[in-house]
Amino acid sequence: MGSGSLILLMFCGILFAGLAIGLGKVFSIKTYNTEKGEAYECGIQTEGTTWVQFNVGYYLFSLIFLVFDVEIVFLYPWAVVLKEIGMVAFTEILIFSLFLFMGLLYAYKKKALTWV
Amino acid sequence: MILMIGFKDITLWIHQMLSGYLNPGWVVASEALLVGLAMILLVVIMAVAMIYMERKVAGFMQLRLGPMRVGLWGSMQAFADVLKLLLKECLTPNGADKLLFSLAPFVVLTVSFLALAPFSFAPGLQLWDLNIGVLYISAVSSIGVIGILMAGWSSNNKYSLLGGMRSGAQIVSYELSAGLSIIAIVIMCGSLSIHDIILSQSDGWWIFKGHLPAMFAFVVFVIASTAELNRAPFDLAEAEQELTAGFHTEYSGMQFAMFFLAEYTNMFIVSMVGTTVFLGGWMPFHIVGFEAFNHLMDYVPSFIWFFGKTFFILFLIMWFRWTFPRMRIDQLLKLEWKYLLPLSIINIVIAAFITIMGWHF
Numbered sequence: 021m022g023s024g025s026l027i028l029l030m031f032c033g034i035l036f037a038g039l040a041i042g043l044g045k046v047f048s049i050k051t052y053n054t055e056k057g058e059a060y061e062c063g064i065q066t067e068g069t070t071w072v073q074f075n076v077g078y079y080l081f082s083l084i085f086l087v088f089d090v091e092i093v094f095l096y097p098w099a100v101v102l103k104e105i106g107m108v109a110f111t112e113i114l115i116f117s118l119f120l121f122m123g124l125l126y127a128y129k130k131k132a133l134t135w136v
Numbered sequence: 137m138i139l140m141i142g143f144k145d146i147t148l149w150i151h152q153m154l155s156g157y158l159n160p161g162w163v164v165a166s167e168a169l170l171v172g173l174a175m176i177l178l179v180v181i182m183a184v185a186m187i188y189m190e191r192k193v194a195g196f197m198q199l200r201l202g203p204m205r206v207g208l209w210g211s212m213q214a215f216a217d218v219l220k221l222l223l224k225e226c227l228t229p230n231g232a233d234k235l236l237f238s239l240a241p242f243v244v245l246t247v248s249f250l251a252l253a254p255f256s257f258a259p260g261l262q263l264w265d266l267n268i269g270v271l272y273i274s275a276v277s278s279i280g281v282i283g284i285l286m287a288g289w290s291s292n293n294k295y296s297l298l299g300g301m302r303s304g305a306q307i308v309s310y311e312l313s314a315g316l317s318i319i320a321i322v323i324m325c326g327s328l329s330i331h332d333i334i335l336s337q338s339d340g341w342w343i344f345k346g347h348l349p350a351m352f353a354f355v356v357f358v359i360a361s362t363a364e365l366n367r368a369p370f371d372l373a374e375a376e377q378e379l380t381a382g383f384h385t386e387y388s389g390m391q392f393a394m395f396f397l398a399e400y401t402n403m404f405i406v407s408m409v410g411t412t413v414f415l416g417g418w419m420p421f422h423i424v425g426f427e428a429f430n431h432l433m434d435y436v437p438s439f440i441w442f443f444g445k446t447f448f449i450l451f452l453i454m455w456f457r458w459t460f461p462r463m464r465i466d467q468l469l470k471l472e473w474k475y476l477l478p479l480s481i482i483n484i485v486i487a488a489f490i491t492i493m494g495w496h497f
Contacts, residue, residue: 025171025253032172036179038396040227041241044390048225051293051443057230059293060385070231070292078305081469085308088477092315095484096271099322102488108487117481124478133473135466 080132091120144260160163175252182401186212186306190454197458224389229292236290241281241394248401251277253406254330257417258439269330270322273409274315281307299382301466303373307364309472314360316480317353320487321413334417341416351488354414356480361406369460369466407449411442419440
């Protein structure tokens, strides 16, 4: 079908979700109650705002993730042509991943990989 | 030869029949309609089958029967649940970011629909044979994280926010080893196209042909994809005892159902990737030297092979849930960053070495 299938599938997803949620909105039994709109936090009154500071660890991991994700994107074209190029490609990627491994080792030493 | 009408013949027959009645523009439109309906039906039927399977597997693993009341052996339970969800009100909590809140289910579901494009279910039954099929699947399915973060952020609920954040960190981390384990097979096969990967396994599946690196890659892939799906033992993003339900705590009715459907579709997609890359897609199981056995295996239709293997991986993932206890977030990130990721990189180097020396079969 070619690239048109992507547009078709996107349309399918949006249409299906829209239809299902729309039908739900039509058929559902609606009642009004002031308590209903409150955040569900185990029945206790909510204290303070939701959008508070949270652990910096998430950001650290996403930063390291970025480095390795880019590495994987580099690895895909290499993996496809490895058979044709042979030993040269192998040594090159060996050096490349050695550098990245040193980066991981550095993050390990600096305790960036330890959850605080 | 095999006494079977291929899917290619069926699609060709439909095309010719439509061309006989309609002009070319309408033929394309009606074919698109048919394909769209088929994809929606596939997603819905698979989700219903998987929900039924999940509950039955869970039941039998705990020495109970699972759903039994609705329909024969509880087979209509999923439909009853959908009907129940249809009648539930879609609530939006006070102070929620209304736009993001209602957009999140759409994003999550559309992404899992989009990832279905390059899969080959049987010979000739494929929407689009991309030359970068595997990369496309991993690229598109990672957009789902945005939907989950949107849902967690916009709910105006601390549990949702924490669940969304945990889920994001987890999906993003485990994407690395899932991608690396697929690359190990791409190295041996030399192509990213789903069709080529399946055809390269006609003389044996990669898990058997690829020696130790392929087996190790399969194990890593199953672990990483279980984590990417936020399923037990990695389900701390929606740990019921701590966070009620994680990022979809505030969702109800059909909006919740969309998250549920997307979750099960993602599970299906991950199993299909595992089947295609490691277990030979729709290729039958052959043992070298056993001619009679191989001929017998050839008679089983290829789509049964494909879905059989897919359900095998699905069963594996469901089995995990009732075997391992939940991990803490520090254990989870430690497992990925200190064990799986370095081991996968070493595994890739070994796989590349084996490929260059021509040691794989």
